[in-house]
Amino acid sequence: MIRLDELRTALSAVTDQAWLADAVASVAVDPAAVELRFAEAARRGGRAELSVAPRWSADEAVRTLLLAALPVAETSTWAQNLYWHGDAGEKRAVLKALALLPVGDECLVLLHDAIRSNDPRLLTAALGPFARRLDQAMWRQAVLKCVFMAVPLNQVEDLARRADSELGRMLSDVAEERAAADRKMPDDALELLASIESSINLEACDAHF
Amino acid sequence: MRIFDPHIHMTSRTTDDYVRMADAGVRAVVEPAFWLGQPRTNVGSFVDYFDSLVGWEPYRASQFGVRHHATIALNPKEANDPRCRDVLDVLPRYLDKDGVVAVGEIGYDSMTSEEDSAFEAQLNLAITHGLPALVHTPHRDKVRGIRRSLAVIGASGIDSGRVVIDHLNEVTVELVRNSGCWLGFSIYPETKMSPARMVELMRRYGTDRVLINSAADWGHSDPLLTRATGEAMLTSGFGDDDVDRVLWRNPMEFYGQSGRLDLTGAGGTGLPFAGNSIRRGGSR
Incomplete structure (x- = not known):
């Protein structure tokens, strides 16, 4: 099973690192910020398939890192919330992230x-x-x-x-x-x-x- | 002939329609949120409808090689129903989605004060979410409805180049043409515009800022009338490039202003367009 640090490394060549760092930090401080960050993850973080992480695309990896940055006590509630209100891409990302989250x-x-x-x-x-x-x-x-x-x-x-x-x-x-x-x-x-x-x-x- | 239908209610159409549209050259569509014929009685009905417009319907379209995007809004007719007003509160969530390329259909149905406030509020949402706006025009009292729409649009501060006024005809085209807004025309079997009349209009006014749609929905309509209009253009002396401009490049340019248009798999060629992802993986 892939690990969070492997996804982070895989994104280093694909995704705007300043944006990603800012997004992850903002979610840790203000969990509600995850709604917008999650929705815009593909158009801001890219959609490329990650060569070093088979079957993962950049947007899925970014969304997983956002979920992982949430306070532990709120992770499960947000994961469910983002799934139920997500488009197909967001839903898919939540499903793939679950195994890597404290849920x-x-x-x-x-x-x-x-x-x-x-x-x-x-x-x-x-x-x-x-x-x-x-x-x-x-x-x-x-x-x-x-x-x-x-x-x-x-x-x-x-x-x-x-x-x-x-x-x-x-x-x-x-x-x-x-x-x-x-x-x-x-x-x-x-x-x-x-x-x-x-x-x-x-x-x-x-x-x- | 490659076709981008900028206004078509695929939720009302069958898979047979998708097959025939794909065969006719329709590679991309935008489906605006609208009235479903049967009035809705609560916000939850809208939520399920919007979820379908960013979830199931794009998937269904993709099965036939058609790229599907949506516009999201509380339509003018149901803006009058107090049971539906709170739909305005759930809109921001949808206006951040990748597949949403405009706020719409907004505008007027009966020109009530409820419609005024919903229209104004949603033009503001378009501005704050960086999206263009798709403005429906009323069936009844159309000229006055368009004048009032243009006044509200002007007061909102949205750039007129980011607004399309839809369902125009011979009587209303000049009003909108002078406003700087885009000109939308719905080609219907009987009402609104026909392919032949549309060709005449383009002879007179050109193809600049013109969007042609079939608007096909649950009423008497035909999703292939975009193609029929392209063919009518060719037999009337317009060239392939004119047809491509009206039926492909114009809608791409208008909705491309969202920065969210993704025509991957739509058979479109060329480079990323104005920050929009044409290839899977995008330009980043």
Whole structure:
């Protein structure tokens, strides 16, 4: 998992450092300032993909640093507030930041909301490291939603470890429906199904011998 | 033909419309907040609508290769409803969003004192948030409505080059042309302007500060009338460059004044325009 100092370093070549320092300092002193700073983060801090931080863009990293600069006691409330009042870019940034912030299960509602959405940018952002707090039933639904929306499964954190036989059953049902409709199953979903089935077979062998 | 529709209510349109618009060359749209036909009874209805204009609708548009921006405001008609007045208090939050490129639609419907105060307050918001303003003009008593709008705009202190007065026609064009504001024309199947009449107007007045939109909404309207107007221009002797100016460069210039226009993926070519990000990643 990426660390805050790595995001800060990654931004040094991309974002106006004076603006960033001022924004972070202002948020620490006056938490309400985060509303405007968060909204303008992309147009002031840039949108470039960060080469040293895979799958992070400059605006997401800036917004994460802003959240991390808030007083600890207020972080969770602001994270939720900024998510509920955010545009898609702001929502995505909150979701990605959660795992790096002093927040807990009270923020799971944000993941639930993102998983209900039909926007793949929100769905993938909800399936990062913070998703370890999701219960298994919700997590399986989210993975299945990725398959339906053709979102690459390599965006799902911890997929191999967490995939279980119930997810295998759900995937195999999808495969059956797709076959009946003469529609293709995404390759990565087929691979996941195969790997779940082979591990189940291995367990069955272990049990037998 | 590349088309930027500067005023179209995509919330009212289907995915079939997006497909046909993309095929016709529409690569960018601005969706102004407006009346939804059914009156709203509380601020929360507006909040959900504004959230959709900066959230779901841009995503829906992106599926068809269309870049979507919005303008946000309390529309003049509902400014008269006391249950909706407090919408003015939630506007600042939206006027800071990346996808919001103007305050609008503001202006007059029935020219009441409630409309006066909402109009003035929102022109001030445009100034404080560094945004242009999109001004709707009334269906009834239009000439007087435009005169009164120009007076309020003049008194507000906003630069007239950052204001578009919309839904103009042969009778009202000169009033606005002399004010320095931009000239908006809605091309409709029956009401407002038609492609042929629009071509005649441009023959007479040129293409300077002219914005042409389909305004397509839940009423009888057609999102392809921007394209039809471009074609009517070509068959009437206008050149490709004139069409590109009116249907692409003019709206880009007007909304570009927000500094927030991002036409990445809109098929637009060329360098970053006036601080706006044309490519993903921007010019910073």
